[in-house]
Amino acid sequence: MVNLFVSENVEMFSEAVMGTVEKTIxxxxxxxxKCLGSYWPARFYHSNCDVIVFPDDFVQVVGRQGKLLSI
Known part of the structure; x- marks a missing residue:
């Protein structure tokens, strides 16, 4: 199984940026x-995060790995 939630090589932002969930995570x-005026794929930074976020929920984006944002 491929681990989609590897926190290695994540470029952390100096400050979290607010985003709005479009598709459940x-x-x-x-x-x-939706973050910084565009739509991005996103996942939880911590793989053991036992939370579900739903469309229209606000989240803090803390970094990115390529085109994948970390919340």
Whole structure:
């Protein structure tokens, strides 16, 4: 199984940026976030995060790995 939630090589932002969830994000499933005027794939930075965020929820984006944002 491929681990989509590797926190290595994540470029951390100096300050968190607010985003709005467009597609539900769970511990095992990345979703989508609107942030900085654009839509991005997103996942939890910590793989053991036992939370679900739903569309229209606000999240703090803390970094990115390529085009994948970390919340």
């Amino acid at each position: 769970t511990q095992n499933q990345p979703g989508r976030v």
